[in-house]
Amino acid sequence: MSRLRAQSGITLMGFIIVLAVVGFFAFLAMKLFPVYQEYFAVVSDMNGLSAEAGVSAKSPAEIRALLDRRFNVSYVESVKPEHIIVDKKTNTLQIKYEVRRELMYNLDFVAKFDKTVTLKG
Numbered sequence: 001m002s003r004l005r006a007q008s009g010i011t012l013m014g015f016i017i018v019l020a021v022v023g024f025f026a027f028l029a030m031k032l033f034p035v036y037q038e039y040f041a042v043v044s045d046m047n048g049l050s051a052e053a054g055v056s057a058k059s060p061a062e063i064r065a066l067l068d069r070r071f072n073v074s075y076v077e078s079v080k081p082e083h084i085i086v087d088k089k090t091n092t093l094q095i096k097y098e099v100r101r102e103l104m105y106n107l108d109f110v111a112k113f114d115k116t117v118t119l120k121g
Helices: 012-050 060-074
Strands: 084-087 092-104 107-118
Touching: 012 060, 012 092, 012 107, 060 084
Parallel strands: none
Antiparallel strands: 084 092, 092 107
């Protein structure tokens, strides 16, 4: 006698649901990745500048100019001069900014970033 085996696996409807969920998260990742990639470039540029020789002796305007030059190379566009705070008393460099981008239709997302480094050079 031959017995029929019960089929197992995902149905077409289950596959479509899984595909929709994976697609939604891939869409979110594509929207968020450039913002965080830019933030990591900002952090990298700040750390590179803080380790540069003689940077702690420079004026705040010179530090901003050096940082702006690094941002041009790294394609950082969200950080404006008013977001850069150079404190000569504590010898720190702080960048505090937020990015607002469209997510879909009338939904936006806001990412706030705040990073401080000590100027060692």
